[in-house]
Amino acid sequence: MVHYRQAGIGQYAVSLLRAMSESAALGPDDTVDLLQMAGHTRPIVGDPRFHRIPSRVPPHNRFEQAALSVELMRLRPRPQLMHCPDFVPPRLRTFPAVVNIQDLAFLKFPELTLLTDESKRYYSQVHWAAHNADALIALSESARDDVVQLLGVKRGRVVVIPAAAGARFRPPADPARARLAADSRFGLGPNDGGFILFVGTIEPRKNLTTLLDAYSLLKARGSVSPMPVLAVIGQQGWLFEQVYARVEKLGLQDLVYFLHGVDDKSLPVFYAGARLFALPSIYEGFGIPALEALASGTPVVSSNGGSLPEVVGDAGILLDSQDTTAWADAIERVLLDPALEAQLRQQGPVQASRFSWERAAQETISLYRIVLAHR
Secondary structure, eight states: OTTTOOSHHHHHHHHHHHHHHHOTTSOTTOOEEEEEETTOOOOSOOOTTEEEEEEOOOSSSTTHHHHHHHHHHHOSSOOSOEEETTSOOOSSOSSOEEEEOOOOHHHHOGGGSOOOHHHHHHHTTHHHHHHHSSEEEESSHHHHHHHHHHHOOOGGGEEEOOOOOOTTOOOOSSHHHHHHHHHGGGTOOTTSOOEEEEESOBSGGGOHHHHHHHHHHHHHHTOSSSOOEEEEESOBOTTTHHHHHHHHHTTOTTTEEEEOOOOTTTHHHHHHHOSEEEEOOSOOSSOHHHHHHHHTTOOEEEEOOTTHHHHHGGGSEEEOTTOHHHHHHHHHHHHHOHHHHHHHHHHHHHHHTTOOHHHHHHHHHHHHHHHHHTO
């Protein structure tokens, strides 16, 4: 997934692997084989213990199970254990599998998730995968509850190992300079209103239409002047056209910026320079962008969907995802109340520090060893 779409699963895998490389929990004689698509040679981890194994099996296709089983059986030496961040392990294998179930939005909110016939065939394997795996990883207590309730898995088989924000996300040394650097990306000057930030795939589950409605309501009130622009960073998902149509309907074409292809190096600049970060998702299995914003010292206004209360805690403002007026009120408060803004900027990094990739790597490696010991 890393080479197809740098979204949740790919970002999780890369961050975890890099943390594992730096972790003392991985011994000098331990080796990790990374199954990567043939033709994609970009290194993920610069560690001699991590070996790249070219694969010709693309993810999410009807032949993945059989072809992946054949590829793995040909490896010498045979794997001792396989970790599948994307939840489906090969059916034919002679070794245990640790499986992530990142979220179950496609079961819990099927109306918010586009499933083609091919996707339905793939995701229908989740029940089998959950019961076949030797251990399951969820990123939050909320996600574990979903696995237990929707898949009938015993709670003790699901280990909660939260993700984290990368070290590059941190409060800027000079906030004023950081804001000017970010504002310049939109052609804004020091006398403009700055920007509100959203990061995530443009799809119904992210609920951007509610944010746009709240933004339009705030604009109509006229209490915030000059009005910050709204920066949307993320790839186009399914039904993204609805979001563009809402922008046109509300007459916000000159105030909403859609930024596609923002790389990892540039992303911290946007977090550090934003006046606030808004995440109105109806459901999240974890919500790494909210954690990245907190780590950057950016005030967070978030929905209370899924795991977001666990991630944001008391360091941000949590709202019903569908309450447009409440969203307009909360954004208005942050923009007009310097004391509240300062409080949120202080609390964010403290909350983010409770999550650690180093700890995630240690706990994941520990789980590997537990599974192997009981094999």
